[in-house]
Amino acid sequence: MPQIKVYQGDEIPSPMRKIWLTFADNPFAFAGLWAVAGFLLLAVFGPLIAPYSAEHQDPQALLLAPSWDPAGTVEHFLGTDDLGRDIFSRLLHGAHLTFGVALGIVLTSLVLGFIIGSISGMMKGLKSSILSHLLDALLSIPSLLMAILVVAVMGPGLNNVFWAVGIALTPQFVRAIHQAIHEELQKEYVKAAKLDGANPIQIFWYVIMPNVWDTVIIQTTLGISAAILDIAALGFLNLGAQAPSPEWGAMVSQGMDNILTAPWTVTIPGVAILCSVLAINLVGDGLRSALSPINN
Amino acid sequence: MVRYLLRRLNLFLATSLVLFIVLFIVTNQFPVEQRFALTGIQSPNAQQIAQIETDFNLNSGVFNQFIAYLQQRLSGNLGISATSQRPVADELASVLPATFELAAVSGTLALMFGLPLGILASLSRHKVTQHTIMAITLTGYSIPVFWLGLTLSLWFGVELGWLPISGRLNLLYEIEPVTGFMLVDTLLSTSPYSTSAFFDAVLHIILPAITLAVLPFTVVVRITRSAMMTIMDQTYIKAAEARGLHTSRIVLRHALPNAVIPVIKSLGLMLGSFASYAMVVEVIFAWPGIGSWLVAGIYQRDYTVIQGGVLAVALIIIFLSIMIEVLHTSINPLSRKELYASN
Amino acid sequence: MPLLDIRNLTIELDTPHGRVKALERVSLTINAAEIHGLVGESGSGRSLLARAILGIPGHNWSITADRMMWDGRNLLEMSSKQRRNLMGSEISMIFQDPSSSLDPVISVGAQLIESMPAHKQTPFWRRTKKKKQTAEKWLHKVGIKNTERVMSSYAWELSEGECQKVMIAMAVANQPRLLIADEPTNSMEIQTQAQIFRLLSKLNQLQGVSILLISHELETLSMWCDQLSVMYCGQIMESGPTSEIVAQPYHPYTKALLDNIPNYSGEMNHKSIMPTLRGSAPALQHLPIGCRLGPRCPEAQKKCVNKPNLCHKKNRYFACHFPYHEEQCNDESTASS
Numbered sequence: 001m002p003q004i005k006v007y008q009g010d011e012i013p014s015p016m017r018k019i020w021l022t023f024a025d026n027p028f029a030f031a032g033l034w035a036v037a038g039f040l041l042l043a044v045f046g047p048l049i050a051p052y053s054a055e056h057q058d059p060q061a062l063l064l065a066p067s068w069d070p071a072g073t074v075e076h077f078l079g080t081d082d083l084g085r086d087i088f089s090r091l092l093h094g095a096h097l098t099f100g101v102a103l104g105i106v107l108t109s110l111v112l113g114f115i116i117g118s119i120s121g122m123m124k125g126l127k128s129s130i131l132s133h134l135l136d137a138l139l140s141i142p143s144l145l146m147a148i149l150v151v152a153v154m155g156p157g158l159n160n161v162f163w164a165v166g167i168a169l170t171p172q173f174v175r176a177i178h179q180a181i182h183e184e185l186q187k188e189y190v191k192a193a194k195l196d197g198a199n200p201i202q203i204f205w206y207v208i209m210p211n212v213w214d215t216v217i218i219q220t221t222l223g224i225s226a227a228i229l230d231i232a233a234l235g236f237l238n239l240g241a242q243a244p245s246p247e248w249g250a251m252v253s254q255g256m257d258n259i260l261t262a263p264w265t266v267t268i269p270g271v272a273i274l275c276s277v278l279a280i281n282l283v284g285d286g287l288r289s290a291l292s293p294i295n296n
Numbered sequence: 297m298v299r300y301l302l303r304r305l306n307l308f309l310a311t312s313l314v315l316f317i318v319l320f321i322v323t324n325q326f327p328v329e330q331r332f333a334l335t336g337i338q339s340p341n342a343q344q345i346a347q348i349e350t351d352f353n354l355n356s357g358v359f360n361q362f363i364a365y366l367q368q369r370l371s372g373n374l375g376i377s378a379t380s381q382r383p384v385a386d387e388l389a390s391v392l393p394a395t396f397e398l399a400a401v402s403g404t405l406a407l408m409f410g411l412p413l414g415i416l417a418s419l420s421r422h423k424v425t426q427h428t429i430m431a432i433t434l435t436g437y438s439i440p441v442f443w444l445g446l447t448l449s450l451w452f453g454v455e456l457g458w459l460p461i462s463g464r465l466n467l468l469y470e471i472e473p474v475t476g477f478m479l480v481d482t483l484l485s486t487s488p489y490s491t492s493a494f495f496d497a498v499l500h501i502i503l504p505a506i507t508l509a510v511l512p513f514t515v516v517v518r519i520t521r522s523a524m525m526t527i528m529d530q531t532y533i534k535a536a537e538a539r540g541l542h543t544s545r546i547v548l549r550h551a552l553p554n555a556v557i558p559v560i561k562s563l564g565l566m567l568g569s570f571a572s573y574a575m576v577v578e579v580i581f582a583w584p585g586i587g588s589w590l591v592a593g594i595y596q597r598d599y600t601v602i603q604g605g606v607l608a609v610a611l612i613i614i615f616l617s618i619m620i621e622v623l624h625t626s627i628n629p630l631s632r633k634e635l636y637a638s639n
Numbered sequence: 640m641p642l643l644d645i646r647n648l649t650i651e652l653d654t655p656h657g658r659v660k661a662l663e664r665v666s667l668t669i670n671a672a673e674i675h676g677l678v679g680e681s682g683s684g685r686s687l688l689a690r691a692i693l694g695i696p697g698h699n700w701s702i703t704a705d706r707m708m709w710d711g712r713n714l715l716e717m718s719s720k721q722r723r724n725l726m727g728s729e730i731s732m733i734f735q736d737p738s739s740s741l742d743p744v745i746s747v748g749a750q751l752i753e754s755m756p757a758h759k760q761t762p763f764w765r766r767t768k769k770k771k772q773t774a775e776k777w778l779h780k781v782g783i784k785n786t787e788r789v790m791s792s793y794a795w796e797l798s799e800g801e802c803q804k805v806m807i808a809m810a811v812a813n814q815p816r817l818l819i820a821d822e823p824t825n826s827m828e829i830q831t832q833a834q835i836f837r838l839l840s841k842l843n844q845l846q847g848v849s850i851l852l853i854s855h856e857l858e859t860l861s862m863w864c865d866q867l868s869v870m871y872c873g874q875i876m877e878s879g880p881t882s883e884i885v886a887q888p889y890h891p892y893t894k895a896l897l898d899n900i901p902n903y904s905g906e907m908n909h910k911s912i913m914p915t916l917r918g919s920a921p922a923l924q925h926l927p928i929g930c931r932l933g934p935r936c937p938e939a940q941k942k943c944v945n946k947p948n949l950c951h952k953k954n955r956y957f958a959c960h961f962p963y964h965e966e967q968c969n970d971e972s973t974a975s976s
Contacts, residue, residue, distance in 0.1 A: 028427075133307070133310045133311055133314060134314050136307070136314075136614070137312075137314035137318065137614070138314075138318070139568060140311065140315065140568065140614040141315070141318075141609075141613075142567075142568040142569065142572040142575075142610075142613065143568065143569070143572055144571070144572035144575050144576070145571070145572070145575075148590065148591075148606065149322050149606060151594060152322075152326060152594060152599065152602050153325045153326060153327065155327070225438065226569070232440050232442075233440065233441070233442060233572070233576055236442045236576070237442075237576070237579060237591055239591075239594065252440075252443055252446070259446065260450075266446055266447075266450075267447070273440045273443065274438055274443070277439075278435060278438040280438075281434055281437060282434065285430075285434060421698060531736055531739045532739060532741055532742045532743070534690075534734070534740075535732075535740035535741070535806070536742070537695045537723070538693055538734075539727055539753075539754045539810075540723055540724060540725070540726040540728065540731075541727070542723070543723075549745070549753075550745070553742075554742070554743070554744055557744070627744070628744060629743060629744055629793045630743050630744070630795065
């Protein structure tokens with residue numbers, strides 16, 4: 001006989017809280033959230049806690065192995081590269097270049113994409129169709145090719161990476177938001193709101209937007225991980241951040257010369273990129289599964 | 297159906313036109329003289345200048361210039377490469393097959409392993425199996441491809457010495473290019489070493505193909521899994537069970553065709569990032585495909601090569617994504633329903 | 640011997656709110672060649688019962704029963720493979736949503752052919768053709784005229800009625816002995832409903848198929864069924880021959896259902912109160928203890944917090960402490976069949 005509750009007051013959590021509860025229920029997603037918070041802190045305060053500056057060269061410690069290796073020392077926790085620069089400090093200095101710039105790019109293109117996407121999503125007929133053709137063409141240029149075009153016009157450098165990745169990302173946001181809004185517009189409840197006399201702005205903000213936020217959120221997490229990977233790939237190909245910069249992808253490419261004698265110069269920045277992208281993807285995955293029951 | 301195909305063709309033409317417009321604008325923005333950016337001729341003599349000006353209609357308005365530009369590009373005149381002094385179109389023709397070969401092999405690998413693994417993942421109700429598969433695919437999705445390529449070549453190529461890490465074929469072999477696909481050419485070749493050359497080509501393609509296959513593989517596993525999980529809860533699966541059909545038959549005949557539809561759709565959406573990854577992989581493994589050619593072009597500021605490469609890759613992607621959409625429609629009766637509704 | 644004999648079947652569901660007894664000690668007996676109606680409101684566990692009989696449980700179910708006999712064989716002891724074999728050949732089921740019970744990417748004909756029985760004696764090169772002929776024959780039998788068109792269409796190209804007829808053709812093609820029809824006419828027009836019911840009753844008379852007909856409309860069921868079981872919230876309230884139940888319900892719930900049937904004789908006063916039970920059916924996680932009708936029952940007394948046993952009076956069964964019946968049933972004797 002199970003225990004009998006006399007008064008079964010059922011607490012019904014608000015939608016936001018429900019999403020949070022589902023999200024927090026998933027340990028992986030929660031760990032990802034902590035990791036993302038950690039990376040954010042590093043991106044802001046990394047240079048302050050770094051033991052050395054990014055360009056500081058220690059001629060006594062060239063290609064020093066990480067501290068867990070018998071040859072390594074604790075002074076250079078993750079070892080040094082071929083110029084005697086401390087990899088740990090460079091990683092900390094590079095956090096805001098890779099992770100921070102990625103966030104900046106995504107925020108900028110999210111705002112742009114949101115504005116263009118919502119305007120085009122609310123439009124109908126020829127204008128909307130022209131815009132979607134334009135977007136299809138822009139989307140068919142892979143982000144790396146877009147970056148190559150931008151670099152060809154403006155020359156390599158981290159500033160230009162900002163434009164390159166931003167231009168490649170914006171159409172994705174526009175398209176996702178455009179499609180989400182377009183799909184919602186077809187639904188009956190929008191028609192009902194229209195019959196109630198809502199004007200287009202009210203329909204957009206009060207009727208459609210609440211149902212599009214989850215697309216925006218999911219697209220943002222996807223965008224951040226894509227942006228990190230793109231920045232790193234451009235850095236690796238020497239098209240983005242240039243040689244002395246502690247950007248993580250550029251660090252991998254600088255370590256390539258010594259990959260046989262000192263594999264950690266390649267491995268460690270790579271692991272840093274992997275961890276940051278994995279953290280973002282864990283959060284995105286958790287959010288997606290937390291948001292999906294609402295759709296069903 | 298004809299009407300639908302015409303509309304897709306129209307979409308292809310319109311999108312390509314937009315692409316040409318974008319490229320035309322970008323070409324005029326290149327930080328070099330316009331004539332050089334258009335043709336790749338470094339220091340033209342007076343006769344060449346006159347030729348270029350008539351070809352590209354440089355003395356009239358922007359619109360006429362664009363029309364001339366379009367005519368030149370569509371007739372196959374992509375200019376000459378500033379570094380090799382060979383026509384860009386010829387160079388393209390020689391590097392494209394290598395890329396196609398690599399992409400085809402890794403795409404096949406991804407589908408061959410991704411679909412079954414996705415199905416297995418969806419059928420297992422075991423928490424540990426599910427979490428393991430999700431963890432593997434999420435890591436595969438997050439891994440930076442250049443780092444993966446380097447690590448793989450370091451392990452299998454250098455430390456274990458099992459596999460070659462650069463190029464398509466050992467330089468010892470001399471194979472007459474017929475199709476451009478090394479795996480086919482080695483078999484077609486009449487040289488006495490053709491079999492060993494074929495195995496050498498296979499060994500060369502393993503590492504780059506696996507590196508490139510990681511992204512589509514993880515996407516295929518994830519999409520297949522989630523699609524299968526939704527489909528296995530549908531009424532028609534329960535109805536098939538109620539008819540007493542065997543579980544394997546239900547999965548293969550009823551669930552899989554339905555699950556493949558979203559997978560195909562996601563393949564179409566993935567083409568862009570797949571192309572980006574392919575370029576990086578080609579650079580790492582010194583694969584003589586369009587990606588490494590293009591990256592070499594940008595290092596040398598070879599603007600005609602950049603234009604030609606971007607144009608070719610983007611056109612291929614537009615074409616493939618439309619083909620995938622047509623395929624999606626043709627195997628999915630449900631989307632044909634929407635088609636009838638919209639017409 | 641009854642065809643299907645179920646005693647005290649209990650289905651528990653694992654939900655996020657804990658374990659819920661969705662079906663509590665349900666007993667059901669179906670004899671050969673009868674149409675057995677199962678009436679209850681939606682959410683009363685009718686579909687669960689149907690799926691439990693058929694053997695396609697959900698993954699969070701746990702099923703216990705004192706007895707579950709199919710034609711003298713114990714269903715509970717069968718392996719899932721044996722159950723699956725039984726499903727195709729002896730028990731079949733049609734679902735409430737016919738168009739979504741057909742695979743959307745395969746043509747109807749292919750699915751129909753797939754479910755046709757294999758003719759072992761025909762040589763294999765003629766089997767495909769033979770199966771196609773059988774499929775067309777069955778489509779004819781269920782009343783589809785242009786078989787060619789229906790066979791080559793997809794599920795969404797057909798109307799709900801046509802889909803349901805195809806489903807019935809699939810279900811009866813193997814000549815099952817029991818057909819479970821779970822709300823076969825849900826969301827259909829009256830004309831189509833009547834067609835489907837006529838078809839089912841014809842099958843019952845001509846082929847001797849037993850049918851378990853599940854519906855929420857007592858009125859329709861009482862027209863077509865020989866036997867009737869009334870369910871409420873996962874408990875069987877009353878069971879017996881349709882004519883007797885309609886003439887003299889023993890259980891307050893059955894009476895309430897019968898009173899609910901609108902009276903078309905014109906004797907109702909204008910704006911008179913329509914007789915219904917107070918309140919509404921409880922949610923699965925807030926079930927009352929004892930008799931689940933308790934809080935809504937007009938006859939309820941203190942004793943109703945204990946679950947009444949199923950009483951047996953002649954060929955009627957009912958589970959109530961205060962039935963509309965002269966003599967009380969002694970509670971300890973569970974009905975012996």
